[in-house]
Every structure is written in structure tokens, then in C-alpha cells.
Amino acid sequence: MGEEPEIKTPYGKRYSHQHAVYTSKFFRNCLKGYDDVEVLAALHHVPENAPNTSKKYLAKLITLADWLSSGERRDREVDEELGDPSKEPLISIFSRIKIDDKGVEEHYVPISTLNAALDRMFPVKSREAAISSDPKSENSYRSLWEQFKNEIENIDTADLSNQIFYLIEKYTLCIPAATYKDKPDLSLYHHSKSVAAITACLYHLRLPEEKIDQIMNEIRLERYNSDLMKETFFLFIGGDISGIQDFIYSVTSAKALKGLRGRSFYLQLLSETIAKMILSDFNLPETNLLYCSGGHFYLLLPLIKDAEDKLNGIRKRVDKILLTAHKGKLSTIIGLQPISWQDLISFGDVWNRIGGILVKKKKQKFSEFLKDPKDSFEILGPYETGGETKACEICGEEIEKGEQCPLCESFSSLSSKLAKAETIKVTGVGASSLDKMPSSWKEVLEALGCSYSFPEREDKNALCINSTDFVTKYAGYKFIAHSTPMKGKEVMTLEDIADEATGIKKWGVLRADVDNLGRVFKKGLGEDKTISRISMLSYMLSLFFSARVDKIAEEFKNKVYVVYSGGDDLFILGAWSELPKIARRIYEDFRKFTCHNLTLSGGIYLAPSQKFPVYQAANEAGNAVDKAKDDQKNKLTFLDKPISWQDLESISDIAETIRKLLEDYEKRSVPRSLLSTLYSGWQEKELMENKEIPMVRIWRLFYAFKKLMKGYKEDDKQLKELNELLKKVVADFNLMPYLDIATRWADYLTRKEEAKHAL
Numbered sequence: 001m002g003e004e005p006e007i008k009t010p011y012g013k014r015y016s017h018q019h020a021v022y023t024s025k026f027f028r029n030c031l032k033g034y035d036d037v038e039v040l041a042a043l044h045h046v047p048e049n050a051p052n053t054s055k056k057y058l059a060k061l062i063t064l065a066d067w068l069s070s071g072e073r074r075d076r077e078v079d080e081e082l083g084d085p086s087k088e089p090l091i092s093i094f095s096r097i098k099i100d101d102k103g104v105e106e107h108y109v110p111i112s113t114l115n116a117a118l119d120r121m122f123p124v125k126s127r128e129a130a131i132s133s134d135p136k137s138e139n140s141y142r143s144l145w146e147q148f149k150n151e152i153e154n155i156d157t158a159d160l161s162n163q164i165f166y167l168i169e170k171y172t173l174c175i176p177a178a179t180y181k182d183k184p185d186l187s188l189y190h191h192s193k194s195v196a197a198i199t200a201c202l203y204h205l206r207l208p209e210e211k212i213d214q215i216m217n218e219i220r221l222e223r224y225n226s227d228l229m230k231e232t233f234f235l236f237i238g239g240d241i242s243g244i245q246d247f248i249y250s251v252t253s254a255k256a257l258k259g260l261r262g263r264s265f266y267l268q269l270l271s272e273t274i275a276k277m278i279l280s281d282f283n284l285p286e287t288n289l290l291y292c293s294g295g296h297f298y299l300l301l302p303l304i305k306d307a308e309d310k311l312n313g314i315r316k317r318v319d320k321i322l323l324t325a326h327k328g329k330l331s332t333i334i335g336l337q338p339i340s341w342q343d344l345i346s347f348g349d350v351w352n353r354i355g356g357i358l359v360k361k362k363k364q365k366f367s368e369f370l371k372d373p374k375d376s377f378e379i380l381g382p383y384e385t386g387g388e389t390k391a392c393e394i395c396g397e398e399i400e401k402g403e404q405c406p407l408c409e410s411f412s413s414l415s416s417k418l419a420k421a422e423t424i425k426v427t428g429v430g431a432s433s434l435d436k437m438p439s440s441w442k443e444v445l446e447a448l449g450c451s452y453s454f455p456e457r458e459d460k461n462a463l464c465i466n467s468t469d470f471v472t473k474y475a476g477y478k479f480i481a482h483s484t485p486m487k488g489k490e491v492m493t494l495e496d497i498a499d500e501a502t503g504i505k506k507w508g509v510l511r512a513d514v515d516n517l518g519r520v521f522k523k524g525l526g527e528d529k530t531i532s533r534i535s536m537l538s539y540m541l542s543l544f545f546s547a548r549v550d551k552i553a554e555e556f557k558n559k560v561y562v563v564y565s566g567g568d569d570l571f572i573l574g575a576w577s578e579l580p581k582i583a584r585r586i587y588e589d590f591r592k593f594t595c596h597n598l599t600l601s602g603g604i605y606l607a608p609s610q611k612f613p614v615y616q617a618a619n620e621a622g623n624a625v626d627k628a629k630d631d632q633k634n635k636l637t638f639l640d641k642p643i644s645w646q647d648l649e650s651i652s653d654i655a656e657t658i659r660k661l662l663e664d665y666e667k668r669s670v671p672r673s674l675l676s677t678l679y680s681g682w683q684e685k686e687l688m689e690n691k692e693i694p695m696v697r698i699w700r701l702f703y704a705f706k707k708l709m710k711g712y713k714e715d716d717k718q719l720k721e722l723n724e725l726l727k728k729v730v731a732d733f734n735l736m737p738y739l740d741i742a743t744r745w746a747d748y749l750t751r752k753e754e755a756k757h758a759l
Contacts, residue, residue: 020043021042024041031157039059043055043059044066045063047060057212060213060216064212064215064216065196065202068198069191069194070532086133089131090184091107091176092107092123093185093536094540094593095123096525097525097598098523098597099519099520107123108126109130110131111131111174112139112174113170114170114174116467116479117548118544118548119551123592123595144171144175156472162476163475165287165476166476168189169189173189173190178191186533193535194530194532197290198344202302204283204284205302207233215229215341224342229342232340233303234302234340234343234344235302235336235338236336237300237334238334239275239297240333241271241274241295241331241333242331242332244330246329247267247326247330256394257492257494257573258491259411259412260614261415261419261484262411262413262415262441264564270444270445270448272297274448275297275299276289277318280428280449281314284301293545293546294568294569311334314334315332318332320434322444324436324437325443333358333362334361337357344531347530348521348525349522351521352522355518392404392408406438406439407438407440418482419482423455423459423465424462425452425459426451426452427451428450429449429450431447431448431449458474460474460475462475464477465482466480479543481564481566483553483554483557483560485559485561492561494610495611497559497573500578501578502749503577503748503750505610506575506610507574507606507610508576508579508621509617510570510571511622512569512570512602512636513569513570516599521538541567542567544594545569549565552589556581573614573617576604580638580745583602586600600634601625601628601629601634602624602637603621603622603623603625603638605620606639639745643738654742655743657721657724657725659749659750661721661725662746663750669718670722671708672750673708674708677705678742679740681700681701682739682743684698685739696735708722
């Protein structure tokens with residue numbers, strides 16, 4: 001990135017590790033006053049050249065972490081500088097995934113900064129399209145460097161450790177950590193983050209330097225299966241909030257929609273707060289939080305004395321607060337797995353094993369309380385006073401007055417704030433106890449040690465939402481899928497959303513998640529299942545669902561409600577006619593983003609009435625997803641049938657053609673008998689498949705169409721379109737698949753029903 005710097009380096013006359021040399025120059029030019037950090041960063045390839053024993057030891061920790069993060073250590077002193085790094089883009093981690101016998105096709109991530117739309121990050125097949133040698137081009141390293149340098153000069157050095165984390169993510173997510181390899185598929189951000197996490201653990205382990213040297217020697221000689229490499233010195237922590245589905249969806253009133261997004265977001269904040277609590281208790285930085293989304297979090301900790309007792313104590317503290325707040329509906333599941341040096345290099349297996357541990361732990365929730373009779377009585381209740389007491393119309397809890405309990409009212413308020421919020425502020429307040437039922441979601445999180453607010457003005461201690469333009473104004477940024485339909489200042493009701501539908505006034509639910517995810521993490525990356533690559537893979541999936549899905553939802557303003565989108569799944573409530581459209585948009589973008597190597601299965605359920613309980617619709621949509629997965633996956637269940645995403649497009653085309661014939665001609669529209677004609681044709685096919693008739697009597701359909709056409713002249717547009725429809729419906733004397741779905745779809749789109757809440 002410029003001319004060779006003429007500075008002294010710890011390499012003497014050797015300049016094989018130019019990136020370390022540039023690191024020194026960067027500190028001296030942009031981050032003055034961090035001399036010790038500069039020395040350690042520049043020494044991470046040659047710790048033996050450190051000026052004293054203390055720095056030598058610390059530099060060795062960074063070196064070892066570097067090797068463990070990348071999963072390799074060959075003598076790279078020449079290799080690292082082979083080729084021209086300025087012409088090497090990052091290979092998409094998704095294009096490396098292989099879970100069947102098909103070959104993989106490399107895709108490249110364009111050189112760009114991170115933004116909420118992710119529109120500049122979609123992988124491309126052409127290396128030239130991903131990176132430009134023209135320094136003035138937006139997708140060149142020179143351009144990226146100039147942007148980064150301009151922002152680093154304005155960073156708040158008083159909050160350096162926090163802000164630099166966001167800045168590195170913004171600028172290094174799309175560039176490779178190293179280009180000397182055949183497959184530069186690991187981003188510099190994820191490599192650096194993993195190195196920092198492992199280094200933090202090594203620092204707390206206080207291992208003798210001799211031990212560090214032994215491990216480095218095993219890796220240098222590629223003896224990954226030695227007894228020494230199998231020794232456990234780390235803890236991999238998996239966290240889960242149990243009871244999420246019931247907590248979000250099992251509400252008893254149509255008015256619950258106002259608080260639905262608030263409940264979902266509260267759970268997201270809850271998992272983040274618990275993860276922060278663990279990091280704080282172990283005195284570890286945020287880099288050791290490998291993943292946090294969808295009510296799950298994963299942490300890398302050092303295997304220190306009493307670590308398990310400390311984690312059990314944290315879980316008990318959290319569960320006591322949740323028990324007071326939610327009376328057993330929510331609980332904390334924390335699974336831990338000791339891992340070895342070897343495990344860090346083959347981390348995909350570890351990631352899958354922790355999933356099994358969490359499943360077992362879910363069957364033992366609140367087990368810590370059962371050891372003490374007083375605690376067990378608290379778990380078993382009773383919680384209510386009994387008698388003829390008024391109940392909250394949302395959650396059913398007893399209340400003294402009003403229609404909702406204070407906690408449910410606070411979730412409604414959170415939904416409204418989140419819909420308009422541009423910033424979120426997190427303040428550490430110190431954990432405390434919770435002795436009574438809280439009146440707000442904030443009280444629960446504050447008892448766990450974090451206070452959350454939504455400043456309406458620029459705040460240098462806050463995070464900006466869905467924007468990475470934070471330097472000089474905010475501390476960082478956060479991506480949140482929070483698209484919410486609003487009517488004035490209030491979240492729209494179910495009836496309001498149903499009224500936005502085309503044709504029949506119904507609302508519905510779309511749920512979807514990634515297919516074969518367990519196999520992807522276990523086998524998808526082959527031998528390259530390092531901690532940094534597994535973390536990157538999970539991060540990129542979560543990034544799509546939290547950032548890109550929200551941008552897509554903005555195209556359907558006031559017609560869809562993103563109740564939840566993050567991790568590897570989503571839940572969207574909306575006007576029924578919009579759900580197939582947004583499902584297709586999300587699927588198409590997901591396929592492009594994942595280099596067509598991953599798929600989604602989804603399910604759409606249409607509520608039979610506007611006041612139908614949300615939790616029942618959620619359950620039915622979940623069943624629809626299961627139905628799609630049972631039918632070979634990579635499908636969408638719509639109107640009770642699993643449909644391939646490719647077929648969905650042609651079915652939509654037929655439905656739209658029918659709709660136009662029924663509606664687009666005010667004076668001479670085709671009569672609605674067209675629907676019964678088409679459906680009768682489909683019934684013929686069903687009779688044949690059930691062996692009730694020997695063949696489809698296709699002539700009946702032709703005859704019915706001929707009768708419809710009699711009323712039109714040869715040059716009438718309707719006649720031409722009816723002929724085109726017949727050609728689409730019948731090919732080689734066979735009916736098109738899913739004609740029944742297309743017909744029902746068109747029927748719903750064309751039913752004349754007045755909006756019940758129209759002004």
C-alpha cells in the first residue's frame with residue numbers, strides 16, 4: 001500500500017514479512033503513543049528478537065495464537081510475500097463449502113467496506129470484477145486504505161479498544177488474511193479476531209514459556225495428533241435461552257402484535273447480556289464472543305481453575321433473575337466443553353459437539369435449584385394468588401388493574417421505540433438481584449448488569465443502527481432486522497396488516513431457515529475447519545439474516561413485520577399477498593450471497609381470520625417448514641403444498657396471468673368461471689393419480705376454454721391472453737404441475753373484499 005517504508009524493524013536486514021513492517025509504520029503514523037502494542041504486533045513472526053523477556057513471552061503468545069487461528073504453520077518467511085497481494089481478492093467462504101460430490105466453483109468477494117445492505121459484498125465469479133488494479137477504483141486496496149486512514153485519524157482514542165474493533169470489521173471483512181495460500185478464503189477481520197481471542201486465553205493461562213515452545217514446535221512439525229496437542233487448555237462455551245418459541249408466540253390476544261418485535265429483541269439483548277456477563281467475570285475482551293444471535297452465543301475461555309464452578313454460579317444467578325421475571329418460561333442453558341490445541345485447528349467438530357451438549361442440558365434446566373429445598377419450592381411455585389383475579393390479555397398473568405401487565409406494556413413500548421430507533425446505547429451498571437416481578441424489560445437486563453436505551457441524538461457512547469458511518473458520532477454500529485409496519489406512531493394491528501393485502505384481506509406468517517446446517521459445519525469445509533473459518537461462516541450467515549433481510553423488508557413498507565431475523569432463520573408476519581414475494585426475494589439473495597451452495601426451506605401459513613392467535617399461526621408456519629424439509633428440502637410450503645423455489649416463479653406467473661384476465665378489463669373481464677374451469681381440470685389429474693379414471697380427459701378443459709373464448713373477437717386482447725394461458729396450463733397434453741395452487745392463488749388475489757379498517 002505505497003512505497004517501502006524506511007524504518008528499523010526487528011527483522012534486521014530481512015524484509016520477508018512486509019505486513020509487520022507496515023504495521024510499525026501504521027502505529028507511528030496513525031496511532032502514536034502505543035509503542036508497546038506496536039512492538040508486539042511487529043514481533044509476532046520473530047518473537048526471539050524481542051528486546052526483553054517479558055515482550056518475548058507476550059510476542060510468543062501472539063505467534064502461537066496466529067498459528068492456531070489459521071490452522072497451519074509452515075515456514076512462511078518467503079511464502080507470505082509470493083505473488084502480488086494487490087491482485088488477490090478474498091475467496092468467499094461459501095464457495096468453499098462442499099457437502100456432496102459436486103465440485104465447488106470459486107467466487108470472489110469484491111473489495112469493499114461493510115454496509116448494512118451488503119450490496120457490495122455479493123460474491124462474483126470473476127477475479128477482475130472483485131478487485132481493481134486502478135487505485136482510483138472503489139474496489140481497489142488503495143481506495144480502501146485511503147478511506148480507512150481518513151477514518152482512523154478521526155477515531156476517538158479515548159475509546160480506542162472499542163472503536164478500532166468496529167473499524168477493523170468495517171474495512172477488513174472483505175480482504176484476505178493472507179494471499180500466499182492457494183485458497184485465501186479467510187478474512188483479515190476473522191483471522192485477527194480469532195488471534196485476539198486465543199491470545200487473551202493464553203495470557204490468562206500463564207503457561208510456562210517452555211510449554212509454549214513445545215506446542216509451537218508440534219505445530220511447526222505438523223504433529224497435530226500428538227499427545228501434547230490433545231491436552232486441553234481451553235473451554236468452548238455454548239449458551240442458549242430455553243423457552244424462546246413459547247415466550248414470543250404463546251400470547252393470548254390479537255393486541256399482542258404490538259409487543260411481538262419487542263419480545264423478540266428483548267431475547268436478543270438477553271443472550272448478549274449474559275454473554276457479556278461471562279466475559280466480564282473471566283476478564284476477557286469482546287473478541288472472545290465468537291457468535292451471538294438467535295438466542296445462542298458461543299465463547300472461547302481459558303480452562304482455568306474453578307472455571308466450571310464459576311460458570312455454574314453465573315447460570316444460577318441468571319436463572320434466579322429469569323425465574324422471578326418470567327416464572328420458569330425462560331431459562332439459561334450453558335454447556336461447556338474442554339478443548340485441546342488440536343481442537344482449535346479442527347473446530348467444526350467442536351462446534352457440532354457443543355450442540356449435543358446443549359440438547360442434554362435443556363432437559364436439566366433449573367437443576368441447580370433442585371439441590372436446595374427452598375430453591376425447588378421457588379421453581380414449583382405457586383406464583384399466583386388465586387381466586388377471581390383479572391388476567392393480562394397478552395400473557396395471561398394476574399394483574400391488579402388495566403388490560404395488560406406492566407411487563408407486556410413495556411414490550412409494546414420497546415417495539416415502537418425499536419421501529420424508529422437510529423441508535424442503541426449499552427451501559428454497564430453492575431449485576432444485582434431481582435426480588436419481585438419487574439415492571440419493565442429494562443429491569444431484568446439491568447439486574448444482569450446492562451442498561452439499554454435509544455438516544456434520539458448523536459451520542460459517542462451509543463451504537464448506530466444499520467449504518468457503519470459511526471466515526472466522530474458514535475462508538476460503533478449494530479445490525480438489527482427491525483422493519484415494523486406503523487400506523488402513525490403506533491405499530492399496526494393484525495387487522496391493519498390484513499387490510500394491506502391484495503384481494504382477500506388476510507394476514508399470514510412466513511418462517512424459513514437454512515438447510516443442512518449441521519452437515520455444513522461438520523463437513524462443508526473439509527480439512528479447513530479452523531476456529532477462524534467456522535466463526536466466519538456462522539458470522540456471515542447471521543449477517544445476511546440481520547442486515548440484508550431488513551433491507552429487503554424495507555421494499556415492503558407497512559406490509560410486512562420482521563418479528564425476527566438472525567442467526568440462520570427468520571419469522572415474518574405480513575399481508576398474505578406479500579409473503580410469497582418477500583420469500584422469493586430473500587431466497588434469491590441468499591442463494592447469490594452463499595454462491596448457490598446453501599439453500600433455504602420455508603413455510604407460509606395464512607391465518608383463517610384476522611383475529612387468529614399469532615402463536616397458532618407461528619406453529620402452523622413451523623409445521624409448513626417441516627413439510628418443506630420432509631419433501632427433499634430447498635422448498636417453500638405455500639397453500640399447504642411444498643413447492644420448489646424454481647416452480648414458485650412459474651406458478652406466480654400463471655396466477656398473475658389469471659388475475660389480469662379477471663380484473664384488468666373493466667367492461668369485458670373474463671368471468672370468474674375461469675377459476676372453476678381450471679380447478680376442474682386439476683381435479684381430473686387428481687382422479688387419474690388416484691386411479692379413479694384411466695387418463696386426464698384434457699379435451700374437457702379445451703372445450704371449457706373454447707366456450708369462454710366465444711364471446712371475444714379475433715383481435716380482442718382477452719382472446720389472445722386466454723390462448724396464451726391455455727398454452728401455459730397444457731403442454732404436450734399434460735397439465736402443468738401445481739395448477740391447483742396457481743388457481744387458488746389467483747382466486748385469493750381477485751376476491752373483492754372491502755378493507756374493514758379503511759378510512
